[in-house]
Amino acid sequence: MSETISLSLTINGKPHTVDVEPRTLLVHLLRDTLQMTGTHIGCDTSQCGACTVLLNGSAVKSCTVLAVQADGEQVTTVEGLGTIENLHPIQQGFWEKHGLQCGFCTPGVMMAATDLLAHNPNPTEEEIRDGLEGVLCRCTGYQNIVRAVQYAAQQMNQQVAAPEVAAEAEGGRG
Protein backbone atom coordinates (compact mmCIF):
# COMPACT_ATOMS: atom_id res chain seq x y z
CA MET A 1 0.00 0.00 0.00
CA SER A 2 1.38 3.41 -0.90
CA GLU A 3 2.35 5.99 1.66
CA THR A 4 -0.26 8.60 2.60
CA ILE A 5 0.05 12.04 4.09
CA SER A 6 -2.47 13.70 6.36
CA LEU A 7 -3.35 17.22 5.35
CA SER A 8 -5.72 19.84 6.67
CA LEU A 9 -7.24 22.50 4.52
CA THR A 10 -10.28 24.74 4.42
CA ILE A 11 -12.66 24.30 1.51
CA ASN A 12 -15.50 26.78 1.06
CA GLY A 13 -15.06 27.86 4.66
CA LYS A 14 -15.20 24.35 6.14
CA PRO A 15 -12.18 22.56 7.62
CA HIS A 16 -11.23 19.16 6.20
CA THR A 17 -8.55 16.72 7.29
CA VAL A 18 -7.82 13.96 4.76
CA ASP A 19 -5.19 11.35 3.96
CA VAL A 20 -3.81 11.54 0.45
CA GLU A 21 -1.02 9.99 -1.55
CA PRO A 22 1.83 12.41 -2.22
CA ARG A 23 1.00 12.31 -5.95
CA THR A 24 -2.71 13.12 -5.51
CA LEU A 25 -3.79 16.17 -7.45
CA LEU A 26 -6.01 18.79 -5.86
CA VAL A 27 -8.71 18.17 -8.47
CA HIS A 28 -8.80 14.47 -7.55
CA LEU A 29 -8.96 15.25 -3.86
CA LEU A 30 -11.97 17.48 -4.53
CA ARG A 31 -13.81 15.19 -6.92
CA ASP A 32 -12.87 11.67 -5.84
CA THR A 33 -12.18 11.94 -2.12
CA LEU A 34 -14.61 14.69 -1.18
CA GLN A 35 -17.21 14.13 -3.96
CA MET A 36 -17.18 17.82 -4.84
CA THR A 37 -17.78 17.25 -8.51
CA GLY A 38 -18.59 20.83 -9.46
CA THR A 39 -14.92 21.20 -10.39
CA HIS A 40 -14.51 19.53 -13.78
CA ILE A 41 -11.71 17.77 -15.62
CA GLY A 42 -11.72 18.58 -19.32
CA CYS A 43 -8.24 17.63 -20.46
CA ASP A 44 -5.02 15.95 -19.46
CA THR A 45 -2.76 18.69 -20.78
CA SER A 46 -3.45 21.52 -18.28
CA GLN A 47 -5.03 23.61 -21.01
CA CYS A 48 -8.82 23.67 -20.64
CA GLY A 49 -9.22 25.38 -17.25
CA ALA A 50 -12.43 23.49 -16.39
CA CYS A 51 -10.72 22.52 -13.13
CA THR A 52 -10.12 26.13 -12.02
CA VAL A 53 -10.59 26.83 -8.29
CA LEU A 54 -9.34 29.55 -5.97
CA LEU A 55 -6.32 28.82 -3.79
CA ASN A 56 -6.04 31.56 -1.18
CA GLY A 57 -8.17 33.73 -3.46
CA SER A 58 -6.16 33.23 -6.65
CA ALA A 59 -7.41 31.18 -9.58
CA VAL A 60 -5.39 28.01 -10.16
CA LYS A 61 -5.90 24.99 -12.37
CA SER A 62 -6.44 22.32 -9.74
CA CYS A 63 -5.10 19.63 -12.09
CA THR A 64 -1.70 21.33 -11.86
CA VAL A 65 -1.63 21.56 -8.03
CA LEU A 66 -0.76 18.68 -5.72
CA ALA A 67 -3.23 18.22 -2.89
CA VAL A 68 -0.37 18.48 -0.39
CA GLN A 69 0.37 21.98 -1.72
CA ALA A 70 -3.01 23.03 -0.35
CA ASP A 71 -2.14 21.87 3.17
CA GLY A 72 -3.09 24.66 5.57
CA GLU A 73 -4.56 26.75 2.76
CA GLN A 74 -7.98 28.05 1.73
CA VAL A 75 -9.66 26.56 -1.32
CA THR A 76 -12.84 27.86 -2.90
CA THR A 77 -14.74 25.83 -5.46
CA VAL A 78 -17.86 26.59 -7.45
CA GLU A 79 -19.88 24.92 -4.67
CA GLY A 80 -18.75 27.77 -2.42
CA LEU A 81 -19.98 30.60 -4.66
CA GLY A 82 -23.68 30.71 -3.88
CA THR A 83 -26.76 28.58 -3.34
CA ILE A 84 -29.84 27.84 -5.44
CA GLU A 85 -31.82 30.18 -3.18
CA ASN A 86 -29.14 32.84 -3.11
CA LEU A 87 -27.09 32.87 -6.28
CA HIS A 88 -23.77 34.70 -6.33
CA PRO A 89 -23.91 37.69 -8.75
CA ILE A 90 -21.60 35.78 -11.08
CA GLN A 91 -24.00 32.84 -11.17
CA GLN A 92 -26.90 35.25 -11.61
CA GLY A 93 -25.03 36.85 -14.51
CA PHE A 94 -24.64 33.53 -16.30
CA TRP A 95 -28.36 32.90 -15.79
CA GLU A 96 -29.45 36.36 -16.95
CA LYS A 97 -27.11 36.62 -19.93
CA HIS A 98 -27.22 32.98 -21.09
CA GLY A 99 -23.49 32.62 -20.44
CA LEU A 100 -23.48 28.86 -20.84
CA GLN A 101 -24.62 26.16 -23.18
CA CYS A 102 -23.39 22.68 -22.21
CA GLY A 103 -22.05 24.12 -18.95
CA PHE A 104 -18.92 22.01 -18.84
CA CYS A 105 -16.54 24.97 -18.72
CA THR A 106 -18.83 27.06 -16.53
CA PRO A 107 -17.48 26.23 -13.04
CA GLY A 108 -13.97 27.08 -14.19
CA VAL A 109 -15.09 30.27 -15.92
CA MET A 110 -16.97 31.36 -12.82
CA MET A 111 -13.98 30.82 -10.56
CA ALA A 112 -11.68 32.68 -12.95
CA ALA A 113 -14.27 35.50 -13.03
CA THR A 114 -14.38 35.54 -9.23
CA ASP A 115 -10.63 36.08 -9.10
CA LEU A 116 -10.83 38.73 -11.83
CA LEU A 117 -13.60 40.78 -10.16
CA ALA A 118 -11.93 40.54 -6.75
CA HIS A 119 -8.86 42.22 -8.19
CA ASN A 120 -10.54 44.42 -10.78
CA PRO A 121 -14.16 45.36 -9.93
CA ASN A 122 -14.62 47.38 -13.13
CA PRO A 123 -12.95 45.42 -15.91
CA THR A 124 -13.16 46.46 -19.52
CA GLU A 125 -14.32 43.91 -22.07
CA GLU A 126 -10.69 43.34 -23.03
CA GLU A 127 -9.71 42.82 -19.39
CA ILE A 128 -12.53 40.30 -18.97
CA ARG A 129 -11.36 38.38 -22.04
CA ASP A 130 -7.77 38.48 -20.75
CA GLY A 131 -8.84 37.41 -17.26
CA LEU A 132 -10.74 34.41 -18.58
CA GLU A 133 -8.29 33.30 -21.22
CA GLY A 134 -7.13 30.32 -19.13
CA VAL A 135 -10.53 28.65 -19.47
CA LEU A 136 -11.67 27.32 -22.83
CA CYS A 137 -15.29 27.19 -23.90
CA ARG A 138 -16.27 25.09 -26.90
CA CYS A 139 -19.85 26.27 -27.09
CA THR A 140 -20.57 29.92 -26.51
CA GLY A 141 -18.11 31.96 -28.55
CA TYR A 142 -17.47 33.82 -25.26
CA GLN A 143 -19.71 36.81 -26.04
CA ASN A 144 -22.38 35.90 -23.50
CA ILE A 145 -19.73 34.91 -20.96
CA VAL A 146 -18.35 38.46 -21.22
CA ARG A 147 -21.87 39.86 -20.80
CA ALA A 148 -22.41 37.65 -17.75
CA VAL A 149 -19.26 38.95 -16.10
CA GLN A 150 -20.18 42.56 -16.96
CA TYR A 151 -23.59 41.96 -15.35
CA ALA A 152 -21.94 40.47 -12.25
CA ALA A 153 -19.52 43.39 -11.95
CA GLN A 154 -22.41 45.85 -12.11
CA GLN A 155 -24.40 43.94 -9.47
CA MET A 156 -21.41 43.60 -7.14
CA ASN A 157 -20.57 47.29 -7.45
CA GLN A 158 -24.17 48.21 -6.63
CA GLN A 159 -24.04 45.96 -3.56
CA VAL A 160 -20.88 47.74 -2.41
CA ALA A 161 -22.29 51.19 -3.21
CA ALA A 162 -25.65 50.69 -1.47
CA PRO A 163 -24.31 50.65 2.14
CA GLU A 164 -22.01 53.57 1.32
CA VAL A 165 -24.92 55.66 0.02
CA ALA A 166 -26.96 54.74 3.10
CA ALA A 167 -24.06 55.71 5.37
CA GLU A 168 -23.66 59.04 3.54
CA ALA A 169 -27.38 59.76 3.86
CA GLU A 170 -27.20 58.85 7.52
CA GLY A 171 -24.18 61.18 7.97
CA GLY A 172 -25.96 63.97 6.12
CA ARG A 173 -28.86 63.82 8.54
CA GLY A 174 -26.52 64.09 11.55
Ligand code: FES
Ligand atom coordinates in the same frame (compact mmCIF):
# COMPACT_ATOMS: atom_id res chain seq x y z
S1 FES B 1 -8.53 19.66 -16.41
FE1 FES B 1 -7.95 20.84 -18.15
S2 FES B 1 -6.67 22.38 -17.29
FE2 FES B 1 -7.19 21.15 -15.59
Ligand code: FES
Ligand atom coordinates in the same frame (compact mmCIF):
# COMPACT_ATOMS: atom_id res chain seq x y z
S1 FES C 1 -20.65 26.10 -22.31
FE1 FES C 1 -19.99 24.25 -23.25
S2 FES C 1 -17.82 24.35 -23.06
FE2 FES C 1 -18.46 26.28 -22.33
